[in-house]
Amino acid sequence: MGTSRLHGSYSTKCSLEDVLAPNAICYNSLIEFHAKKGDFDSMNEILSFMEERGVETNIGTYTIPIDSYLDFREINKAEKAFEEMSTGGLKGDIYLYIAMINANCRVGNIKRAFALFDECVELGLSLLNLVVYYCLIPAEFLF
Incomplete structure (x- = not known):
């Protein structure tokens, strides 16, 4: 599916809003599409649109951007999204914490890890x- 076709689908989805109210799963799919490409502006635009519409977020709504930020070595953006998630009352799972610990170790933020x-x-x-310990123990000696 081409990008323009997806955007067309997105526009159609918005015009059908009265008939089909999109939920977090729908928005998360769009967020993931842009996040995997590193198109963080579009990803954040969809997140804002989702919040404006009052759609309740879930752990996936934050995990997708955080994982993508980490993949693109944007640790400060990942930390900000992680903080927003926590402030919003959602708690990360062990896999998200492992990703955050690993990323902080890779850049030498041992205290944060x-x-x-x-x-x-x-x-x-x-x-x-063991992944957690694998990340932390060498980092303690390297930095």
Whole structure:
């Protein structure tokens, strides 16, 4: 499906809003489409549109942009989205925390990585995942 066709579908979706009220899953699909391309402006535009329409966000609404920001090495943007998610009352799952811990370790933000680790403990998330330790232990010695 070409980009123009997808945008046409997006416009059609908006015009059918009275008939079919889009939910978080619909918006998350559009967010993911733009996020995977690194088109963060369009992604954020859809997020804003979603919020304006009063569509309730879910963990996926934040995980998609955070993962994409991390893929494109935009850790500050990922941190901002992570903070917005927490402020909005949503809590990340262990996989999101692992991604954030790993990204912070890669750029030398060891204090932040350990702070995220501590948040996992406070939230009662299972930390029996060796990936977390694999990220933190070498980072402690490297930086």
